[in-house]
Amino acid sequence: MSARHTKRPLGLVLGVALSLAAVSGAAVAAVSAEKVIAERQKGLKxxxxxxxxxxxxxxTDAPDAKLIAAQAKIVKDWSHHIPKWFPKGSGPEAGFKTAAKPEIWTDPAKFAAAAKGLQVEAAKLETIAKGGNIDAIKAQVKATGGACGTCHTPFRVKS
Amino acid sequence: MTGTPATRLWDLPTRITHWSLVVLILTAWLSGGQQMQIHTLAGYGVIGLLVFRLYWGFVGGETARFSQFVKGPGATVGYLKTMGRRTAADLVGHSPVGAVSVVALLLVMIVQAALGLFATDIDGINSGPLSYMVDFDTGRLASEWHELSFRALQGLVVLHLAAIAFYALWKRQNLVTAMITGKRRFIGPAPNLKFAPAWRFVLGVVIAAGAAWLIARGLKLPKL
Incomplete structure (x- = not known):
């Protein structure tokens, strides 16, 4: 009888403790999902x-290649963050506002290739912009914009 | 409807503006977010038409002039009270209620076009010609409002079509044909309307095209 008495509260305590741990664990995951979503949105913006x-x-009538090169560097630098911006659990299931499609995690190879594509094109754009040839810059801006699309078309919810 | 022989009511510039707006706004709607080059061109066309319509509202034919059809709240409410009658309204030009619709449509189209000029897409690839004046966030906001104001425009167009259906079914009055042919039969005496000379139309086209061209260039004059 007494053993049972002590056992029951112990089970209860354990249960409460476990569920508390589970809840706080979920909360931690939610906080970090929220954080990572905010972070990637900041970078993508x-x-x-x-x-x-x-x-x-x-x-404009006189495009500024130097300015374009500097902006291309911004795109290139941020593009290297993309692979770490989409940890598992930061998709729509996290319950925060995100346009990230589940396909990011179901087709990770394609996603990684698309991210890599932007890194390559943005780096090229920076190099070409430093060269100063406006026509070449225009062509490479198009290619870089296309690289945005290789990710956005399959992996972003259409707004 | 019997009465007078078909009498001139809407001048040609007003009708051209009306139907061109129909075509270009449909084009802009269908191309929006898909074919941005077409969307932008349609938008410039709409801007030219709006500039022309405002100009024509002051110097155009009598029934196109704001001073002829925009009425105060008293006349508008007065007309609303008689609108439910199953008799045809024998008004010359826009009714006071129709005038509210015209002004609302023009205002929303102006807002719609203006927002599009500053809008930027989510990737910063396609932007309106004045978007360079604002930052990315503001351009995105303009884009969101551009979509919202289009809902308002759609609502006004639905009301406009509903009013035409109401006149056709309830009052047995066909408003569409007059907007195509420019002519209508009147029950009472035929009105003696004043119309504008052709040179004013030509001048208006030049002003409208010039304004649209300048806006499309981002309000920058070419270097001479």
């Missing part, structure tokens, strides 16, 4: 902003 600056500048 910075890339979009840099891309806009490049395209705005190319529309």
């Amino acid at each position: 910075a890339m979009g902003g840099a891309f806009k600056t490049i395209n705005d500048n190319l529309k």
